[in-house]
Amino acid sequence: MTRGSIRIDRERCKGCGLCFRACPFSVIGPDSSMNRSGTCPAAVLRPESCTGCASCYQVCPDCAITVYREDGSHS
Template identity: 40%
Template structure:
């Protein structure tokens, strides 16, 4: 699990090993900040990453559309 974006006390997290590479999150993102990364995970699929100058609005649509709980938003601890 790695944090790929943080803002307003919340973080966008990608669990790379759970991702199956369906790219539904990239398709549904309303502000188009996600893109296929250049990394392969242990399943051998391309996982999503955030664009270099992308600003995520933390709308949770990707979290709701991910069938594998691989991308989600959590409040920061503390």
């Protein structure tokens, strides 16, 4: 299975939840703490399950997610 990882910019994320629903492996969920804008951003909850599929990246309206794949490339 392909391995990947994601980074979420907490301050850019508005917590819309689109990435939660787009992730086929439930890697992302809501953070329990607020960012400076007063919203609970997305958080990486299960990093070991990330395949780098970039579904979360594709649906993020805030461009708050960066995806890294095992080969070192990123989206």
